[in-house]
Amino acid sequence: xxxxxxxxxxxxxxxxxxxxxIAIVPLxxxxxxxxxxxIAAMNVDFFTMLPPPPCPPNSVCTPxxxxxxxQGTVILVALSSxxxxxxxxxxxxxxxxxxxxxxxxxxxxxxxxxAGIPSIVTGVLVxxxxxxxxxxxxxxxxxxxxxxxxxxxxxxTSAEALKSVPNSIREASHALGIRKWRTSLLVAAHxxxxxxxxxxxxxxxxxxxxxxxxxTAATSQLWFSGFGEPIASLTFYIYFYGTSAYGNWKAxxxxxxxxxxxxVLGINVGVRIITRGKGAYSS
Amino acid sequence: MKTSRxxxxxxxxxxxxxxxxxxxxxxxxxxxxxxxxxTLSEGFVFITSSIWTDVAFGVYPMxxxxxxxxxxxxxxxxxxxxxxxxxxxxxxxxxxxSTLGFLVEMLAAVPSVVYxxxxxxxxxxxxxxxxxxxxxxxxxxxxxxxxxxxFVPCYFYGxxxxxxxxxxxxxxxxxxxxxxxxxxxAVPNSQREAAYALGATRSEAINMSVLSYARSGxxxxxxxxxxxxxxxxxxxxxxxxxxxxxSTSLLHPGYTLASLIANEFSEASSPVAVSALIEAGLVLLxxxxxxxxxxxxxxxxxxxxxxxxxxx
Numbered sequence: 001x002x003x004x005x006x007x008x009x010x011x012x013x014x015x016x017x018x019x020x021x022i023a024i025v026p027l028x029x030x031x032x033x034x035x036x037x038x039i040a041a042m043n044v045d046f047f048t049m050l051p052p053p054p055c056p057p058n059s060v061c062t063p064x065x066x067x068x069x070x071q072g073t074v075i076l077v078a079l080s081s082x083x084x085x086x087x088x089x090x091x092x093x094x095x096x097x098x099x100x101x102x103x104x105x106x107x108x109x110x111x112x113x114x115a116g117i118p119s120i121v122t123g124v125l126v127x128x129x130x131x132x133x134x135x136x137x138x139x140x141x142x143x144x145x146x147x148x149x150x151x152x153x154x155x156x157t158s159a160e161a162l163k164s165v166p167n168s169i170r171e172a173s174h175a176l177g178i179r180k181w182r183t184s185l186l187v188a189a190h191x192x193x194x195x196x197x198x199x200x201x202x203x204x205x206x207x208x209x210x211x212x213x214x215x216t217a218a219t220s221q222l223w224f225s226g227f228g229e230p231i232a233s234l235t236f237y238i239y240f241y242g243t244s245a246y247g248n249w250k251a252x253x254x255x256x257x258x259x260x261x262x263x264v265l266g267i268n269v270g271v272r273i274i275t276r277g278k279g280a281y282s283s
Numbered sequence: 284m285k286t287s288r289x290x291x292x293x294x295x296x297x298x299x300x301x302x303x304x305x306x307x308x309x310x311x312x313x314x315x316x317x318x319x320x321x322t323l324s325e326g327f328v329f330i331t332s333s334i335w336t337d338v339a340f341g342v343y344p345m346x347x348x349x350x351x352x353x354x355x356x357x358x359x360x361x362x363x364x365x366x367x368x369x370x371x372x373x374x375x376x377x378x379x380x381s382t383l384g385f386l387v388e389m390l391a392a393v394p395s396v397v398y399x400x401x402x403x404x405x406x407x408x409x410x411x412x413x414x415x416x417x418x419x420x421x422x423x424x425x426x427x428x429x430x431x432x433x434f435v436p437c438y439f440y441g442x443x444x445x446x447x448x449x450x451x452x453x454x455x456x457x458x459x460x461x462x463x464x465x466x467x468x469a470v471p472n473s474q475r476e477a478a479y480a481l482g483a484t485r486s487e488a489i490n491m492s493v494l495s496y497a498r499s500g501x502x503x504x505x506x507x508x509x510x511x512x513x514x515x516x517x518x519x520x521x522x523x524x525x526x527x528x529x530s531t532s533l534l535h536p537g538y539t540l541a542s543l544i545a546n547e548f549s550e551a552s553s554p555v556a557v558s559a560l561i562e563a564g565l566v567l568l569x570x571x572x573x574x575x576x577x578x579x580x581x582x583x584x585x586x587x588x589x590x591x592x593x594x595x
Binding site: 005006008009011012013015016017018019020022023024026027029030033034037087090091093094095097098099103104106107109110111112113114116117118119120121123124125127128129148151152155179180181184204205207208209210211214215235238239242243250253254257260261264265268272 | 287289290292293294296297298300301302303304305307308310311314315317318362363364365366367369370371373374383385386387388389390392393394395396397398399400401403404405453456460484485486487489490507510511513514515516517520521541544545548549560561564567568571572575576578579583
């Protein structure tokens, strides 16, 4: 009887360990394959040239790269951050400093629910709100789509960061006769590190988005030519070239995946290293 | 303390900005309903019909595909996620816990289009060479693994409902595991100590008192995992084959609501076709909103009851 219980205990622990192993194997495989195939596609042309024509077997391939997509991703992410981060942080200040009421907690709750809405639906929404009135896919529409996805994420994570600032800071500020609004900004300044990391993680999250861009910004085969014009992105080419039938296009898709993974995991690992061992409210 | 005009102004500015979150929410529903008015007036035919032409629109095959791929994702992903959560909260500690926890979180950071690329070139060949033939041979008598004889096996190209479901299972692991772990960590230690005091082993303590205590938190995690799988687009559009069929066999290609929108939006020729695709988006929105809402509500309730319990 006792032995049976010991064995079942070991089996149970073994099962949980196996579950962790099963979860981590795909991650390792993805990183290894993207690194292996992606590095093979890397060269100077990849960063500086426009996409090449498809190259069927037994034909001479013209060189090309994804310079336009790298440029497009940088522009889209920068613009959407400019929309999403400020709105998100101010909304977070409301939730944390003024929102100890029903409305504040519903903003927080709806933020969580909004973050769970499929990103393709965000694409449909921005198509209706921006693409239809402007009569065409554009950088602006793509940035609004990605920016609106950032708002609830940044709002809730920065509210979390602000809430963990000790109350003694607020009390000290009040005691010095500093007005409430300046106190809020002081609290925000106190949590600036945590807010910055939260914003960076939101940037990492939207850099990898594809679905909303299909309905808002994609695509063009040219360099950036204005905010009212469509633009390519790294994620779009991973989809478009990855599902194509041509070897040279597939190679470019792996290259794009490598750059994307380096950016996204780089931000995540960087944030992790910076925040390690820090106190609760600076992390 | 005196409230200055600047104070009032600042407060209203923050309220106005925070209302963007609430406003977005309302705008989603209003815009998608009005954007799909051309086909919404047709009523429930939209979700019960399988006919999709230039004039008639029925998303039954896609709704079926979305539900089946999500169900596969849950069947495979939830046991693994709960195992991961138990390992992280009950069994490991210190460095091992934080390192493995971080690695599982990183699964959530990988962009979904990269899952699609990896699934297409690495996982699909493995599944269609080593797994699907075995499934067909030994459990092929089950309708879900049947593969009627044709010129080539139905899994020849590898893209199928099953392939999409397997990749979705990997994609929901981080979210289901993270929320389940939080639920397990919220279980008060007195609960574990009580089980140990009765002479329980670690596994018995986890089974008897920890899991049952955290049950509603884990169910909430499953709801959120479903919402994630149901709305996932890029990985699925690359792996499911995008065929408008209702097949009981999981080894056949299929289609989902999200992949329908991604695949056909740019080619939609008429206003009514666009309206139909927007209505597909509305169905996605409603289902994802409801499951996400219920899941979040359960988490909130769970954490509140835990807070109340900790004062006892």
